[in-house]
Amino acid sequence: MTRVFVFLMFCLLLASLRHTLGAEVSLWNIGIDLNSPNGDAVFRKTLYSNTTIYMKFQGDLAACDHKNVSFNVSWYLRSSICYNEVFSTPDNEAMAMFGWDHQLKQDWSGFYSQGYIYFNNCHALFTPTTYYKEFQPFLSLSPQEGRSVNQTKHIWEDKPDMYAVAKSWSDSPYMFILRFQTQHHSEASKGHRDTGDGDASSNSKDNLSITIKMNGPHDYSSPTDWPLMMVSFSFESWCVRVI
Numbered sequence: 001m002t003r004v005f006v007f008l009m010f011c012l013l014l015a016s017l018r019h020t021l022g023a024e025v026s027l028w029n030i031g032i033d034l035n036s037p038n039g040d041a042v043f044r045k046t047l048y049s050n051t052t053i054y055m056k057f058q059g060d061l062a063a064c065d066h067k068n069v070s071f072n073v074s075w076y077l078r079s080s081i082c083y084n085e086v087f088s089t090p091d092n093e094a095m096a097m098f099g100w101d102h103q104l105k106q107d108w109s110g111f112y113s114q115g116y117i118y119f120n121n122c123h124a125l126f127t128p129t130t131y132y133k134e135f136q137p138f139l140s141l142s143p144q145e146g147r148s149v150n151q152t153k154h155i156w157e158d159k160p161d162m163y164a165v166a167k168s169w170s171d172s173p174y175m176f177i178l179r180f181q182t183q184h185h186s187e188a189s190k191g192h193r194d195t196g197d198g199d200a201s202s203n204s205k206d207n208l209s210i211t212i213k214m215n216g217p218h219d220y221s222s223p224t225d226w227p228l229m230m231v232s233f234s235f236e237s238w239c240v241r242v243i
Contacts, residue, residue: 027212028201028212040098046171047172047214050217051214052164056213064125072119073180076099077138078111079112079174087171089175102144112138113166134155136157137156139152149162190216197209
């Protein structure tokens with residue numbers, strides 16, 4: 001009887017926390033500075049399996065005028081059994097995990113997937129396109145850094161639609177890390193030299209942005225939006241051990 005009472009109280013606590021904290025974000029919009037060589041961002045959300053992550057560039061095409069640049073957008077999607085790994089790791093430490101193929105701590109199992117998209121000029125960012133013919137495969141995280149294990153590539157059967165980048169493989173907490181690299185070419189387009197003054201930098205950042213959207217089987221909702229599902233995450237995904 002005591003265990004049942006404790007369990008019910010725990011459920012009420014989780015429900016109150018969800019009411020206080022609100023639903024997890026599913027849509028982000030961040031500015032891009034064309035005059036900066038690099039930019040990183042990390043996004044966190046508890047996803048349902050088969051949730052698609054979309055990436056779309058928006059802004060004023062005039063911001064691309066006289067910009068003789070190309071772009072490499074790399075991404076890294078990582079799931080973990082541990083809720084704290086995803087939501088409690090500071091941004092700078094999370095970004096340092098970009099490309100990792102191993103667990104952060106022992107028994108914090110999970111999977112990862114990664115890829116990149118190359119844009120040969122600024123205007124290509126705004127061209128409606130399907131980035132991949134197939135979703136990138138996902139692999140299990142190895143127990144230790146540098147330890148060789150036989151990893152099976154899990155291949156997706158369905159095909160990506162327009163602006164789709166990646167897809168989740170299980171109900172789990174995820175971090176999605178984006179790395180935006182700008183390459184400025186020596187010859188400016190149309191013989192015009194980019195002055196690179198402060199106003200141009202500000203305008204470029206204000207007029208260009210990237211939108212990240214995570215849309216799954218239940219639209220934009222998350223498993224943590226449901227208190228009973230939150231319980232299952234708490235005992236296993238929060239790395240809490242109940243004795």
